[in-house]
Amino acid sequence: MQELTEIINVLNASEVRLIRKHYKLEAGNEHKKRLELFDLIREGIAKSNKEASAHLYHSKPGSKFSHLKSRLKADILNILLLQSGESKYSAPYRQAAFNCQKLYMAGEMLLNRGANIAGEKSLKEAAKISAEYHLTLEQIIIQDLLRTHFGFKQGLQAFKKFEDSIHDQIKLLEDIMRAKEYLINIGLPNQFYKNKEQEYQQFAENSIREIKAKYDETESPHIGYHYYYISIFYAEIKQEFKKGLDYALKFLELIEKEAAIFSEFRVATANIQIAGLLIKLEQYKRAVDYAQKGLDSYSKGSSGKLVAFEVLFFAQLYRKLYPDAENILAKAFKNKSLLKSNFQKEKWLYFKANLEFLKGEYESSIKILRHNTSLMKDKSGWYMGWQLLEILNLIELKDHDILFYRLDSFKKLLQRQKDKTNKRVKLTFRVLDVLYKQSFHYRNTFEKVESDITLLQKAEKEYSWNPLGFEIVRFDQWFYHKVSQGKGEV
Numbered sequence: 432m433q434e435l436t437e438i439i440n441v442l443n444a445s446e447v448r449l450i451r452k453h454y455k456l457e458a459g460n461e462h463k464k465r466l467e468l469f470d471l472i473r474e475g476i477a478k479s480n481k482e483a484s485a486h487l488y489h490s491k492p493g494s495k496f497s498h499l500k501s502r503l504k505a506d507i508l509n510i511l512l513l514q515s516g517e518s519k520y521s522a523p524y525r526q527a528a529f530n531c532q533k534l535y536m537a538g539e540m541l542l543n544r545g546a547n548i549a550g551e552k553s554l555k556e557a558a559k560i561s562a563e564y565h566l567t568l569e570q571i572i573i574q575d576l577l578r579t580h581f582g583f584k585q586g587l588q589a590f591k592k593f594e595d596s597i598h599d600q601i602k603l604l605e606d607i608m609r610a611k612e613y614l615i616n617i618g619l620p621n622q623f624y625k626n627k628e629q630e631y632q633q634f635a636e637n638s639i640r641e642i643k644a645k646y647d648e649t650e651s652p653h654i655g656y657h658y659y660y661i662s663i664f665y666a667e668i669k670q671e672f673k674k675g676l677d678y679a680l681k682f683l684e685l686i687e688k689e690a691a692i693f694s695e696f697r698v699a700t701a702n703i704q705i706a707g708l709l710i711k712l713e714q715y716k717r718a719v720d721y722a723q724k725g726l727d728s729y730s731k732g733s734s735g736k737l738v739a740f741e742v743l744f745f746a747q748l749y750r751k752l753y754p755d756a757e758n759i760l761a762k763a764f765k766n767k768s769l770l771k772s773n774f775q776k777e778k779w780l781y782f783k784a785n786l787e788f789l790k791g792e793y794e795s796s797i798k799i800l801r802h803n804t805s806l807m808k809d810k811s812g813w814y815m816g817w818q819l820l821e822i823l824n825l826i827e828l829k830d831h832d833i834l835f836y837r838l839d840s841f842k843k844l845l846q847r848q849k850d851k852t853n854k855r856v857k858l859t860f861r862v863l864d865v866l867y868k869q870s871f872h873y874r875n876t877f878e879k880v881e882s883d884i885t886l887l888q889k890a891e892k893e894y895s896w897n898p899l900g901f902e903i904v905r906f907d908q909w910f911y912h913k914v915s916q917g918k919g920e921v
């Protein structure tokens with residue numbers, strides 16, 4: 432039942448209408464039962480085999496019900512595959528692959544029945560699509576079918592030509608799959624190279640060199656896609672954001688130029704990627720432009736829109752255009768992806784709490800935090816940000832009694848963290864601890880922790896600051912501002 436429910440739930444409105452129309456044209460009680468089961472599942476009336484069988488047969492599920500499910504599933508899949516498919520996929524290259532597969536299957540069927548002229552024409556139409564969209568696997572299948580049916584008939588030279596083409600495409604497919612494999616390995620370092628930084632770095636750099644050489648040799652857009660994707664990812668890990676931006680701009684250009692890899696979703700995602708890198712380079716105005724392009728390129732209802740809102744929010748926040756940031760918050764809270772996810776709701780409330788803090792609305796900020804406790808269960812870092820922001824609010828509100836307990840809680844949280852990426856946060860706590868012991872005398876504190884503050888300010892390597900991460904209110908800047916106010920005890 433779970434499998435059938437999953438299939439029915441992903442059907443769009445036109446596909447639902449087509450399936451209903453199919454059953455209305457079919458006579459017999461069996462087809463009526465299939466339609467009835469379809470409607471029971473789609474409308475959420477029957478959520479289990481037991482419930483569905485009770486509605487249909489007034490009995491427990493048996494072989495009759497099992498066969499009914501199997502036939503309904505087969506009908507749905509057949510209708511999906513046989514319907515006119517010009518808008519089946521939003522990505523043109525996926526639509527092209529589907530059309531190509533239909534053509535070569537039809538061509539093979541016609542050839543096997545002796546319709547050689549029509550069969551060959553169908554295969555050649557498929558070959559044209561596969562060449563235009565660099566569909567390597569489809570090209571191998573089509574060339575093999577042409578070799579089988581026409582290779583010997585057209586002579587040894589033609590047969591050899593088909594054979595050479597197949598071997599070339601197989602080699603290219605191997606190169607594409609290897610590039611994809613490298614992307615997975617480099618993109619998931621914790622899975623393949625946990626606690627092996629030097630080995631990971633060597634593997635990544637060797638892989639990138641190899642993929643670039645293959646891209647230069649073949650000019651395959653698929654290899655190019657993986658090459659730029661890996662290069663951007665690795666540049667970000669190395670904190671080489673300028674280099675990452677150069678790769679990202681070329682990546683966007685490649686996606687927009689090559690039909691084989693083009694989709695509006697990929698264009699949108701590439702724009703958001705560029706915007707994120709621009710934020711890390713403190714080029715906030717340009718970041719807004721690219722983030723807006725990404726937001727506009729995502730289709731209505733796309734989950735990518737929420738990611739675009741997030742990057743756009745950060746860009747406007749760091750430009751100190753707080754009304755614009757508030758406007759983005761309001762739009763994000765209406766987004767369906769946010770409404771469906773409790774974690775996203777809590778994260779965006781945390782963004783709002785940071786915005787309130789930067790506006791000087793400390794009571795409002797801490798109130799949002801105290802009604803936003805789900806992030807306390809988060810293990811990806813947002814909880815550390817939550818605690819740090821609460822501490823800064825308490826300092827601003829001069830609520831030193833509660834602050835003592837929050838600092839102790841923060842210390843215990845950090846003691847449980849073994850990941851060295853938290854060095855920046857641990858250094859931040861050390862400054863806060865000295866500040867508390869110095870009775871919030873910022874100048875005295877600065878004299879004792881100047882080297883720590885310098886490390887936080889330089890933000891290099893393990894002390895780097897991620898402007899898209901949980902430390903939205905940058906601690907070293909907040910602290911410097913306090914020192915520059917020239918006040919003693921605050």
